[in-house]
Amino acid sequence: MDMNVGVLPRDVLDTLLMKLDGDVEASSLRFLRLPHPRTGIPSLFLPYKSSSRQTTTILEVQAIVPPNERSWIMSEGTIIGDGKLLLMTPVDPAFLLIPILRSIYLVDGSYGTFRPADDILEDAMKTYFASLGGTCAIKGDPSSQLSQSDLANLCSLDCVHTAMKRICEVKEITPEIIVFRYSPECVLEYLRGKVTKLWKPAILESSRTVVRGLAKDGLMEEGNEALLNSGHLKAACDLVSQYIPQDLHDELQAFYDFAALNAHLDANQKELSALAASKMSNIEARESGKAVKADGKKRKGPTKGSHGVEKLKKVNTKGMAKLSSFFQKTA
Amino acid sequence: MERQDSQAVCRHTDQRMSSKSSETTEESVPSIPDPTCPLVASYTYHSPTPSTSGPYILGVDEAGRGPVLGPMVYGVAYCPAAYREDLENLGFADSKTLNSSTRSSLLRTLCSDPANLAWSVRILCPQAISSGMLRKPPTNLNRQAEEATVLLIREVIQSGIQLSEVYVDALGPIKTYQAYLSSQFPGINFTVEAKADSKHKIVGAASVAAKVTRDAWVEGWIFEETHSNGESGRAVPVQTWGDELGSGYPSDPKTQAWIRNSLDPTFGFPSLVRFSWTTIKVALEKSGHDVEWIDDGQKSLVKAFETSSGRDKHRCIVARDLGIKNIGML
Numbered sequence: 084m085d086m087n088v089g090v091l092p093r094d095v096l097d098t099l100l101m102k103l104d105g106d107v108e109a110s111s112l113r114f115l116r117l118p119h120p121r122t123g124i125p126s127l128f129l130p131y132k133s134s135s136r137q138t139t140t141i142l143e144v145q146a147i148v149p150p151n152e153r154s155w156i157m158s159e160g161t162i163i164g165d166g167k168l169l170l171m172t173p174v175d176p177a178f179l180l181i182p183i184l185r186s187i188y189l190v191d192g193s194y195g196t197f198r199p200a201d202d203i204l205e206d207a208m209k210t211y212f213a214s215l216g217g218t219c220a221i222k223g224d225p226s227s228q229l230s231q232s233d234l235a236n237l238c239s240l241d242c243v244h245t246a247m248k249r250i251c252e253v254k255e256i257t258p259e260i261i262v263f264r265y266s267p268e269c270v271l272e273y274l275r276g277k278v279t280k281l282w283k284p285a286i287l288e289s290s291r292t293v294v295r296g297l298a299k300d301g302l303m304e305e306g307n308e309a310l311l312n313s314g315h316l317k318a319a320c321d322l323v324s325q326y327i328p329q330d331l332h333d334e335l336q337a338f339y340d341f342a343a344l345n346a347h348l349d350a351n352q353k354e355l356s357a358l359a360a361s362k363m364s365n366i367e368a369r370e371s372g373k374a375v376k377a378d379g380k381k382r383k384g385p386t387k388g389s390h391g392v393e394k395l396k397k398v399n400t401k402g403m404a405k406l407s408s409f410f411q412k413t414a
Numbered sequence: 415m416e417r418q419d420s421q422a423v424c425r426h427t428d429q430r431m432s433s434k435s436s437e438t439t440e441e442s443v444p445s446i447p448d449p450t451c452p453l454v455a456s457y458t459y460h461s462p463t464p465s466t467s468g469p470y471i472l473g474v475d476e477a478g479r480g481p482v483l484g485p486m487v488y489g490v491a492y493c494p495a496a497y498r499e500d501l502e503n504l505g506f507a508d509s510k511t512l513n514s515s516t517r518s519s520l521l522r523t524l525c526s527d528p529a530n531l532a533w534s535v536r537i538l539c540p541q542a543i544s545s546g547m548l549r550k551p552p553t554n555l556n557r558q559a560e561e562a563t564v565l566l567i568r569e570v571i572q573s574g575i576q577l578s579e580v581y582v583d584a585l586g587p588i589k590t591y592q593a594y595l596s597s598q599f600p601g602i603n604f605t606v607e608a609k610a611d612s613k614h615k616i617v618g619a620a621s622v623a624a625k626v627t628r629d630a631w632v633e634g635w636i637f638e639e640t641h642s643n644g645e646s647g648r649a650v651p652v653q654t655w656g657d658e659l660g661s662g663y664p665s666d667p668k669t670q671a672w673i674r675n676s677l678d679p680t681f682g683f684p685s686l687v688r689f690s691w692t693t694i695k696v697a698l699e700k701s702g703h704d705v706e707w708i709d710d711g712q713k714s715l716v717k718a719f720e721t722s723s724g725r726d727k728h729r730c731i732v733a734r735d736l737g738i739k740n741i742g743m744l
Contacts, residue, residue, distance in 0.1 A: 087744055119740055122727050126740035144744075149737040150717040151708035162680060170738070221724050226742030292735040325730040332728075 088155050089169025092142065094133040114144065115233040116226065120178045120326050123215055124227050128179070129171060130240055139242045141179065142171040177246040177273065178326040179237060184250065184265040185331075186211040197254050197262035200247055204238040207265075249273050274323055274335050281319035293318045300348060313344040443630040444525065445535045445623070452638035453485060453631060454685070456542045460534040460569065461525065466494045469578035472570065473617030474563050475610070476583065477509065477624035479555065481662030482691040483669065484632040486543055486555075488562040489624030491524060491533040491616055492570060495578055498616075500530070506618035508611040509625040517629075520622045533623040534570060536562040537631065540688045547690035556586045564598055577602050581617045584608040632662060639684045654678060659686075664693040679703045 091099075098112060116125040127144035146167040153166030184207050187195055198206075212231055221227040237243060247253075250270045251263040287293045297303055302314040316339055324332040387393070442449070445459040464470075472492035479486055493501055504523050505516075512520070524533050538558060546553040553561075563582065571577060580602055585591055592606040607613060611621040640653045655676030660668025673693065676683060679702050687694055722729060725740045 085744070114744070116742065119725065121729075122725055122740075124725050124740075124742075126725055126742055127744070144741060145738050146741050147737050148739050150713070152706075156680075169741075169744075224724075224742060227724075290732050292732045296731065321730045322732060324728065325733055329728050 085165075086155075086161075086163050087165075087167070087169055088163065089171070092171055092173075094140075095129070095131055095142070095171065098131060113236075115236055116228075116230050117179060117233055117237055118182065118211075118215060118229065120182050121324070121328060123182065123328070124221065125229055125233075128174070128237075130237075130242075138245075139240050140173050141176050141237075141240070141242065143174040145170045145172060174326065175246070176240065176242045177249050180243055180246050181250060181270055181331070182328055183207045183211045183234075183238075184247075185267075185270070185328075186214045188265050188267065189214070194264055194266065197252070197264045199260065200244055200263055203251075203263055203265070204243075204247075208234055208238055270331070271335065271338065274327065274331075275338065277323050278316070278319045278335070281322055282316055284315060287315050287318050287322075301351060302347075307347075310344055310347055313341060317341060317344065443521070443627055445537070445627045446630055446634075449630070449634050450636065452636040452641045453537065453539050454541075454638050456485075456536070456538045458534065458536045458565065458569065459627075460573065461532045462528050463573045463575065464493070464532045465529050466497070468576035469495050470575050471495050471498065471579045471581070471616055472567065472577050473610070473614055473620040474566070474580065474582040475509075475617050475621035475624055476559060476585075477621065478628040478632075478662070479559070480664075481669075482664045482673070482688055482693050483540070483659055483662035483686050484635065485540060485628060486538045486559075487624040487628040487631075488536040488538070488559065488566060489533060489620040489622075489627070490535075490563075490566045490570060491531070491619035491623055492575065492577070493531050493616065497530045501615045501619070504615070504619075506615045506622060508609070508618055509621040511612070512622070514629065517622050517626050520619070521626045524619055524623060531619075532570075532575075533620065534566050535623055535627045536566050537627065538562060539685075541685050544688045544690040559585055560591070560594070564595070567595075567599060571599070579603045579605065581610050581614040582606045583610040583617055583621075632659065635659070635686055637684050637686065655684060664691065673697055677701050 095112065102111070112129060112131055115128045115130065117128050118124065119126040129142040129144055130139050131142065132139050146169055148167045155163040155166055157163065184203070187203075187207050187210050190210060195203075208231075212229065212234065215229055220229070247263055250265070250273055252266045252269060254262050256262060281287065288297075294303075296318065297311065297314050300314065301307065302311040317336075320332070320336055320339070323335065327335070388396070444461065447459075470492045471494075472490055474488070474490050477487045477489065478484060504520075506520060506523075509517055524531055543555065543558060546558050547555060563585075567577070567580065577599075580595070580599075582591070582595065582604060584606055588606050588608070592604050595604045595606070596602070605614075610617040612618065637653060637655075640651060656672055658668055659672055660666040660670075662669055664670070673683075673687075674697070677697055682698055682702060683689070683694065689695070689698075722734070725742070726734075729738070
């Protein structure tokens with residue numbers, strides 16, 4: 084059996100232990116292979132019900148796989164060749180739901196009618212499944228096959244139903260009958276809310292990648308406070324982009340005004356390429372100068388061939404066929 | 415007075431002897447403080463300082479210079495110059511010409527007259543030898559041998575012994591070495607000679623001390639890799655190598671077989687082995703896993719510029735930097 088090394092959330096570990104102890108009541112854990120909201124390619128998720136709270140949480144199964152290969156050396160002396168580290172991080176069910184509900188809207192651009200949650204989900208699932216079709220599958224990777232049952236499983240989760248309220252227009256006809264309609268405006272507003280939450284230096288600058296990016300663009304320098312603010316905003320958008328389709332990310336970015344920031348970045352780029360060009364022309368000038376010198380006077384005199392070459396020159400070739408004769412038509 | 419280097423301190427409190435070490439405990443060797451502990455660091459042993467007044471003569475010889483396994487031992491033996499006549503009749507000779515039981519009895523002889531006869535050994539553990547030789551710049555084996563010799567002589571002098579003549583078995587160019595030693599210890603007459611162990615009884619005595627110590631270490635070798643060190647609950651790996659070491663010389667078929675069968679492709683050899691020996695380097699190169707330095711070449715740089723596809727497409731920059739990927743199966 085393949086061994087994997089991973090970090091499990093405590094709740095998941097507790098559930099597993101309860102199962103091992105033979106607790107039948109403990110909820111079972113089953114991985115779902117769901118289209119990832121960013122790529123549409125089926126990837127692993129793990130819904131679980133924590134013992135303390137009665138709601139379901141969905142975990143995204145991820146792996147830390149640096150470009151350089153590594154292995155795990157276990158204390159028992161065994162070695163696991165695959166050095167990846169599994170991580171399971173909670174993901175907002177709304178993210179998983181957006182591409183599904185959005186598929187109906189994308190067909191003809193109409194908002195559709197208000198309908199109960201189950202109706203709308205069932206319909207959206209079919210449309211989404213059809214729209215992805217075979218396009219999401221990666222050749223030679225059976226794990227990228229779409230599974231309708233896993234998708235249905237997702238749509239039956241309580242947390243997904245709760246998430247509908249966040250990205251749909253909601254009408255309460257009676258306390259029992261609540262109807263929904265997918266709303267691109269609600270989605271964008273919801274996503275903007277996420278961006279706003281992340282748009283705090285304390286949060287963003289806890290990532291070295293983000294800080295490095297801002298510094299590289301010259302935004303950390305004094306006098307660039309306004310630009311830095313804009314840079315933070317863009318970084319926050321980029322973080323959210325991990326969980327939404329590319330076109331939705333473009334839409335989200337279009338909402339904000341990055342004109343000043345983009346102008347600054349363009350100017351940076353031009354400066355860099357001008358610098359590179361002048362360096363290049365310097366090098367070229369130097370090299371062409373060398374070439375002239377080489378033409379004028381050879382640095383080295385006529386070189387003597389190696390010992391072997393000199394010896395071969397003296398070989399008596401009388402009576403030997405010319406090399407070219409081997410390439411002529413035989414009589 | 416018994417001086418003993420405490421480098422070989424062992425936290426082992428369990429006094430039970432393993433079956434392997436009990437063979438050697440029948441003939442317990444004074445220069446091995448605790449045969450149930452693995453040898454993990456070089457150390458020096460001095461026999462009690464003799465009480466007869468000097469001047470003294472001293473002989474230096476070595477054991478285990480060539481083998482690929484186990485420690486190298488430097489030994490000195492010394493006695494008052496006036497005792498030289500008595501020494502002639504004690505039977506000391508080049509340790510290579512004697513069998514193991516004769517050597518053991520000669521070591522007992524060496525301990526039998528503590529007023530006149532004394533000896534010291536410096537045990538260089540295999541890992542110290544290899545790390546010296548593999549260091550950059552390296553401390554080659556001759557240099558390490560010189561250092562051991564100088565250290566032994568210096569410590570003997572420090573214990574209050576006045577030396578007049580020192581006989582040393584040759585090591586590299588004779589003249590240079592003799593001049594070097596004379597410069598280190600002005601006032602002492604050094605004689606550096608090839609085959610000094612057969613020419614001078616006091617060097618023969620030193621060779622016996624060194625040889626018996628080395629043999630005892632190798633025969634009763636405790637592998638530190640599989641040694642619990644007295645800590646209960648410490649995970650100790652199972653021994654994956656044999657016990658049949660042979661003589662330790664690279665030409666010995668038994669030693670060759672042991673080297674062949676004991677190599678772990680990832681972890682190499684236990685610390686009994688001198689990694690700086692060509693035999694070992696070749697074995698590691700041939701049968702061990704290849705070492706690939708991840709910063710060699712530009713593989714990771716090239717990867718960084720590749721456009722990602724599949725599950726990695728459009729990853730946000732933080733995820734890309736941290737190497738976080740989605741996965742499709744476990």
